[in-house]
Amino acid sequence: MSDEQTGGKSHMSDAAITIEGLRKTYRGGKGQPEKQALKGIDLTIPRGSVFGLLGPNGAGKSTMINILAGLVVKSAGHVSIWGFDQDKHPRQSRAAIGVMPQELNLDPFFTPRGALEVQAGLYGVPKAQRRSDEILELVGLSDKAEAYARTLSGGMRRRLLLAKALVHHPKILVLDEPTAGVDIELRQMLWTNVHKLNDQGMTIILTTHYLEEAQEMCDEIAIINHGQKIAQDSTANLLSRMDSRTMVIVPDSPIVDLPTTDGVEAALRDDGSLELNYRSAQTTAEQVLEAVRAANIRIRDVRTEEADLEDVFLALTAARADDPPADDHDQPRRGMHRVKL
Ligand SMILES: Nc1ncnc2c1ncn2[C@@H]1O[C@H](COP(=O)(O)OP(=O)(O)OP(=O)(O)O)[C@@H](O)[C@H]1O
Ligand SMILES: [Mg+2]
Incomplete structure (x- = not known):
């Protein structure tokens, strides 16, 4: 990989994602104060991993993911995706990543097959390389290929969002709360596909509030709280801290x-x-x-x-209880006095 591609950091080229000093301040509208959602995050995500991004509600996870996806504009910092600086090489960095967002934002007038074709067009995937039917099959939506998005159930919409994230064969797949509120069958489908895609070499980044799930699925985990990274380690090391x-x-x-x-x-x-x-x-x-x-x-x-990951998580997020409460998203804190990390 050339120096140009890695933004002068060739030693980082084995990273799927490199984030340096990432900040995001949302401007407050209508008398609302501004909100510092990310306060200078450094994060390196290794290639080939299943990486978990954990944190309480409002920690800044979706903000970070949406910056990676190019949906939210960062306030400061550097983001490099598969070696491509997001600002210097927006097209290549965008092509390397597929994001399944937390919000179910779908155009109601497209059918699943239509939505995948449009998405493939946006990413410049040539007709001959499109695999819409294969992807619909993978996510279990073949029989709904021609149904309007507005007639799909919540679970089916999630399946379609996953399908959309996959149309351009990204190196990195990002899943923001993929299993929140879904049934067992869909959860199973998601995890089977995560394993399958990861085995094929795809780097997976996911957020989840089900810590058991993170413990089972993720090789490595970063915990963020109030817009700051408070821990990053292999799942095994995090657990052994307790x-x-x-x-x-x-x-x-x-x-x-x-x-x-x-x-x-x-x-x-x-x-x-x-x-x-x-x-x-x-x-x-x-x-x-x-x-x-x-x-x-x-x-x-x-x-x-x-101890399980929940204990680690509670201990780490409670350890910052002396931080001034940043917003109304503050997690109720269970005392973990016997644990000092
Ligand atoms: N568009 C926006 N305008 C203003 N503030 C926002 C906006 N989006 C998010 N925020 C604020 O930024 C902070 C981080 O939000 P974010 O959605 O990134 O958290 P999260 O970690 O994904 O939470 P959750 O677990 O609930 O999904 C929150 O305080 C939220 O209220
Ligand atoms: Mg979120």
Whole structure:
């Protein structure tokens, strides 16, 4: 790849997307104050990954994605898509990316096949290279190919938006909340296609509020909050940052005395089981069990609960609770005092 294509940053050429100092300030209309939706984000997304962009409502995820898609004009910063600087090479950078937006913005007078043809035309895909029927098949819309968009259900509209994002064979597919409010079948279809396209080499970027989904699907995750990136790491590393563990003991007979041992916090649950919270870096499971035996509790059953992405997410977004509340989108914050990252 030439220096020109990479905007002078050839060492970045293995990135699908490079974002530097990205800012967006929405002008406030009608007495509304302006809104700093992105406050200087740096982000590198590796090629070939399934990359998750997570953050509470109003964090700035869609703003960022819409800037990548060329739908929102950035206020400052640099964006490079597949090595093409968005400002210097708008056509090439646009051709490298397909975006399925969060909003169901479809022209009601087009049929799915018509919409795909128009989209292919916009991207300059020659007639011979168009694969509208194949794409409709992929998203499960073949039998609706000639139906007007306004007669499609919400789920069908999402399928069509995905199809539209794929017409120009983009290197990068971006999905903004693809599974919000969709049924199980559509969710399955989406994830099957994400796996399939990623296996074929497509880089996938997605936002989701289903953290389980992100945990399962994404190799790497960035968390943004109030327009700032607060974490970026492999999913495995993010999870391993959380060393809080919970052991749950089902006792043989009702518990009278709770174990008291340093580093172990004990509490009775409503169902009579005993919850023991500890940090795996400081206390071993063996020490927890010893504390249980010392309290003369006979164990009928035992299981452990590990931190999941939701815990990581809550800990990270709560860690910024000292930030002044930026807007009315502020997430209710559940205390995660036992976790310090
Ligand atoms: N067109 C706009 N004009 C003014 N403010 C906007 C506009 N679009 C978004 N915002 C504001 O920018 C901030 C970020 O919004 P954005 O839609 O990017 O968040 P998000 O992370 O995608 O949230 P969600 O999870 O709810 O989709 C919010 O405070 C929002 O109110
Ligand atoms: Mg959004």
